[in-house]
Amino acid sequence: MMEKNLKDHWEHIYTTKQPHEVSWTQEIPATSLKLIEELNLSKNANIIDVGGGDSHLVDHLLKMGFTNLTVLDISAAAIERAKERLQSDADKVKWIVSDILDFQPNTTYTLWHDRASFHFQITEQAIGKYLSILNKGTKDYAIIGGFSSDGPKKCSALEIKQYNEQTLQQCLNSTAFEMIKTTRVDHITPMGGSQNFLFGVFKKLD
Numbered sequence: 001m002m003e004k005n006l007k008d009h010w011e012h013i014y015t016t017k018q019p020h021e022v023s024w025t026q027e028i029p030a031t032s033l034k035l036i037e038e039l040n041l042s043k044n045a046n047i048i049d050v051g052g053g054d055s056h057l058v059d060h061l062l063k064m065g066f067t068n069l070t071v072l073d074i075s076a077a078a079i080e081r082a083k084e085r086l087q088s089d090a091d092k093v094k095w096i097v098s099d100i101l102d103f104q105p106n107t108t109y110t111l112w113h114d115r116a117s118f119h120f121q122i123t124e125q126a127i128g129k130y131l132s133i134l135n136k137g138t139k140d141y142a143i144i145g146g147f148s149s150d151g152p153k154k155c156s157a158l159e160i161k162q163y164n165e166q167t168l169q170q171c172l173n174s175t176a177f178e179m180i181k182t183t184r185v186d187h188i189t190p191m192g193g194s195q196n197f198l199f200g201v202f203k204k205l206d
Contacts, residue, residue: 029055029057033064048109052071052113054082058071069093072097119160148197168198172200184197
């Protein structure tokens, strides 16, 4: 799918469907929160949620006292929805509307979190570009989540790339990251379905 069509796809999703009508919605992103807590980051750690859209992760990170948060998403409509939900707290977050493959970080993040966009990179070229941006924009940790080898093969009618523990480790090891741990979780969608996700936690090597 061409870049413009991809953006149009996500804008259409977020302007025509409510959170309970899309599979990825989580009121409490428990796995991500647990993995972030385990890293024991300072409250002023520079954290970016890639593909965050209208995810509730940023809500919970604000409640936990984190003060340096960025949310990036290709869809302006998704980000506007998150801002409306957060009301005045939205001013405490930096919002970036961009395709991740067009993102040019002007800072380095303590933590790069992505539960939404990595598995949509399905060509070697796209994966390589994503990893290059990840490497440039991250100084300490990355948490990458996506559909596992036991999960769906598509999301929102788009092809995705599945990973198991070995292939995810090999992919990130091609950059300057080493795996700390992986965990699998069954995400129960608002419609009652089950999707198996694989999360990897990585530390950037010196």
